[in-house]
Amino acid sequence: MRALSRVSVYALINVAIVAALVVMLYPLIWMLSASFKTGYEIFHSLSLLPQAPSLDNYISGWTALRLPFSVFFMNSVVLCAAAVLGNTISCTLAAFAFARLRFPLKRVLFAVMLMTIMLPFHATIVPQFVLYEHLGWVGTILPIVVPKFLAVDAFFVFLLVQFIRNIPTSLDDAAKIDGCGPFRLFYWVILPLLTPALATTAIFTFIFTWNDFFSQLLYLGNSVSSYTVPVALRAFIDATSLSSWPQTLAMSLLSLLPIIGFFMAFQRLLVEGISTTGLKG
Amino acid sequence: MSEAAREGLAAYLFLLPWLIGLFGLTLGPMVASLLLSFTHYDLLSPPRWVGLHNFQLLLSDDRYLHSVRVTFTYVVLEVPLKLAFALLLAVVLNRGLRAVGLYRALFYVPSLLGGSAAIAILWRQIFGGDGMANMILTSLGWHHPPAWLQDPSYALFTLVALGVWQFGSPMVIFLAGIRQIPREFYDAARVDGAGRVSQFFRLTLPLLTPLILFNFILQMVYAFQTFTPAFLVSGGNGSPVDSTLFYTLYLYNEAFGNLHMGYGAAMAWILLVVIAVSTAAVFASSRYWVFYMETER
Numbered sequence: 001m002r003a004l005s006r007v008s009v010y011a012l013i014n015v016a017i018v019a020a021l022v023v024m025l026y027p028l029i030w031m032l033s034a035s036f037k038t039g040y041e042i043f044h045s046l047s048l049l050p051q052a053p054s055l056d057n058y059i060s061g062w063t064a065l066r067l068p069f070s071v072f073f074m075n076s077v078v079l080c081a082a083a084v085l086g087n088t089i090s091c092t093l094a095a096f097a098f099a100r101l102r103f104p105l106k107r108v109l110f111a112v113m114l115m116t117i118m119l120p121f122h123a124t125i126v127p128q129f130v131l132y133e134h135l136g137w138v139g140t141i142l143p144i145v146v147p148k149f150l151a152v153d154a155f156f157v158f159l160l161v162q163f164i165r166n167i168p169t170s171l172d173d174a175a176k177i178d179g180c181g182p183f184r185l186f187y188w189v190i191l192p193l194l195t196p197a198l199a200t201t202a203i204f205t206f207i208f209t210w211n212d213f214f215s216q217l218l219y220l221g222n223s224v225s226s227y228t229v230p231v232a233l234r235a236f237i238d239a240t241s242l243s244s245w246p247q248t249l250a251m252s253l254l255s256l257l258p259i260i261g262f263f264m265a266f267q268r269l270l271v272e273g274i275s276t277t278g279l280k281g
Numbered sequence: 282m283s284e285a286a287r288e289g290l291a292a293y294l295f296l297l298p299w300l301i302g303l304f305g306l307t308l309g310p311m312v313a314s315l316l317l318s319f320t321h322y323d324l325l326s327p328p329r330w331v332g333l334h335n336f337q338l339l340l341s342d343d344r345y346l347h348s349v350r351v352t353f354t355y356v357v358l359e360v361p362l363k364l365a366f367a368l369l370l371a372v373v374l375n376r377g378l379r380a381v382g383l384y385r386a387l388f389y390v391p392s393l394l395g396g397s398a399a400i401a402i403l404w405r406q407i408f409g410g411d412g413m414a415n416m417i418l419t420s421l422g423w424h425h426p427p428a429w430l431q432d433p434s435y436a437l438f439t440l441v442a443l444g445v446w447q448f449g450s451p452m453v454i455f456l457a458g459i460r461q462i463p464r465e466f467y468d469a470a471r472v473d474g475a476g477r478v479s480q481f482f483r484l485t486l487p488l489l490t491p492l493i494l495f496n497f498i499l500q501m502v503y504a505f506q507t508f509t510p511a512f513l514v515s516g517g518n519g520s521p522v523d524s525t526l527f528y529t530l531y532l533y534n535e536a537f538g539n540l541h542m543g544y545g546a547a548m549a550w551i552l553l554v555v556i557a558v559s560t561a562a563v564f565a566s567s568r569y570w571v572f573y574m575e576t577e578r
Contacts, residue, residue, distance in 0.1 A: 010376070010378070013373060013376055013378065014378060014380070016373075017373065017374070017378070017384055020370070021384070021387050021388065024388070024391060024446065025387065025390065025391075027403060027404075027407055027413075028390070028394070028403075030407075030413055031403050034406075034413075042406075043411055043416075046416055046417065046420060089298075090298040090299060090302075091299075093295045093296070093297075093298060093299070094295065094296050094298065094299035096295055097291075097292040097293075097295035097296045098296075101288055101289075101291060101292035101295070102285065102288055102289070102292070103288065103289040103292035103293060103296075104289055106292075109296070112303065113299075113303075116303070116307055118502055118556075118560070119307070119311075119553075120502070120505070120506050120549075120552060120553060120556055121506075122506065122529060122532060122548075122549040122552055122553070123310075123311050123314060123549055123550070123552075123553045124306065124307055124310035124311055124314060125536075125549065126310075126314055126317060126536055126542055126545050126546045126549060127309070127310035127313035127314050127317060127546070128306060128310050129536075129537065130313075130317075130322075130324065130542065131310070133324060147302060147306050149298060150298050150299065150301050150302025150305070150306060151298055151299035151302050152302045152306050152307060154299075157299065181287070181291065182287075182288060182291035182292070182295075183291065186295070207393070210397075211394075211396050211397040211398075213396075213397070213398050213508070213509040213512070213513075214508050214509065214529075214533075217512075218533075218537060229398075230397065230398035230399075231398075233398045233399060233402055234398060234512075234513060236402075237402055237405070237513070237516070238516075245406060248402060248406075249402075249403065249406065252398075252399035252400075252402050252403060253399070255397065255398070255399045256394055256397065256399050256400075259393060259394060259397070260390075260393075260394070263386075263390070263393055267386050271385060271386065271389065271453055274389075274450055274453045274454065
């Protein structure tokens with residue numbers, strides 16, 4: 001009797017959770033369905049099944065702006081790839097120094113690094129814009145990519161420091177006895193063991209950069225040929241009237257696919273990363 | 282050269298990119314931003330020193346003061362609601378369910394996608410006057426539901442809903458925290474006759490307070506900086522009638538739309554100070570409500 005009531009309590013909890021999930025994910029499911037519907041149907045039918053599913057919205061949406069979406073996707077991919085490269089290299093270098101080497105001012109610099117993690121980017125955005133304007137970088141990806149090569153996303157430095165600290169120092173000692181200096185210690189001992197942390201850094205950098213709207217609007221929002229996907233979506237709702245909702249939703253959905261793909265492929269790694277570091281998704 | 286000097290030199294070589302970034306792109310611009318806040322600067326002619334004029338102007342700028350109110354309202358509503366949902370779901374998901382991994386991942390999906398332009402645009406459709414939400418409400422028998430995003434009394438709440446919808450990331454952190462609580466604590470509580478409710482309030486909740494503090498500060502700092510949904514949902518200007526004119530949106534429009542760089546820098550510094558003071562206040566309050574277990578390790 002007791003066992004039975006226990007089973008039914010669990011069943012009830014499961015039902016409640018699934019119901020909550022359906023409500024939460026309904027907007028996304030609806031978006032998927034709407035992208036295959038006609039405009040009239042989107043605003044007049046609640047059914048999730050399109051009457052005559054068609055790819056028309058995707059086909060017409062792809063070329064609805066002055067340049068096709070392939071250009072915007074390519075721009076986003078190039079931007080994200082450069083950001084990933086920059087973040088993984090520069091943050092790893094800095095993290096190794098903080099986690100493994102002794103040097104003057106280490107405590108001060110480490111504290112400063114921690115403080116910059118919480119710094120709102122508005123604190124620096126106006127002079128940065130002025131600087132990039134004078135350098136002639138506005139309209140290129142440099143204002144977004146160069147900071148990544150200079151480890152400005154201190155959060156990832158912190159993440160990598162935590163990871164390196166967990167690597168046993170006995171490995172360092174062995175390497176030192178064999179005559180390794182700091183550079184060979186980094187390259188031959190630490191770096192090969194960093195793969196999971198580097199993957200976490202790379203994937204989160206990709207997702208953040210792909211989703212980031214503010215800096216792409218600011219630096220890449222002035223010429224169609226430099227639009228990334230989020231900026232192009234914005235142009236979509238500016239340039240077109242309500243009648244183009246089906247195409248807008250279709251392109252919005254496409255813009256989410258890379259993130260969903262990465263999430264499905266690396267779900268465990270990502271969720272572990274969030275639980276252990278408090279990373280915002 | 283001594284061993285220590287060589288190691289120090291090597292360390293600074295490893296730190297070089299970060300140091301250039303720190304001084305060139307973080308600390309330098311912070312100082313420059315402070316200096317700019319005392320000037321008029323439109324990017325075309327050199328900055329002109331005006332003392333405290335920008336700050337005086339801000340105090341009498343109704344749109345600015347309104348944006349402060351909008352942002353505070355958002356932070357005060359969004360952060361606690363989001364954490365409450367996160368905590369509730371984390372506790373429920375921890376009840377030894379078999380599919381917990383799958384559930385956790387699915388609840389996290391809105392956090393993963395929610396910050397994107399695409400979701401902000403989706404929100405614009407859903408909460409439009411003839412959007413999906415109203416189609417459902419009408420079919421449920423509510424004949425004239427408000428036009429949410431077109432209605433200044435409701436527009437901000439749809440953005441609060443968008444923020445709360447993304448409770449997955451604090452939930453994942455809470456869930457990891459709950460799993461750290463030793464089983465024996467609950468066994469002992471049961472032996473002492475504590476029911477589920479009292480276990481939650483006397484055991485789970487106090488032991489999670491350090492994580493509540495952590496999540497609260499993190500979400501608060503993010504909430505103050507909300508930009509993307511406000512920009513896209515309102516069409517870039519905080520409409521209707523400035524009801525979604527977030528602080529950062531006004532800052533963006535002033536600094537980069539009207540090229541009032543000095544004014545924008547002053548706004549940015551005030552925001553920085555407000556975030557720092559709020560964070561410090563929450564930390565100070567934590568003495569009274571955060572429970573740290575005495576651990577001997």
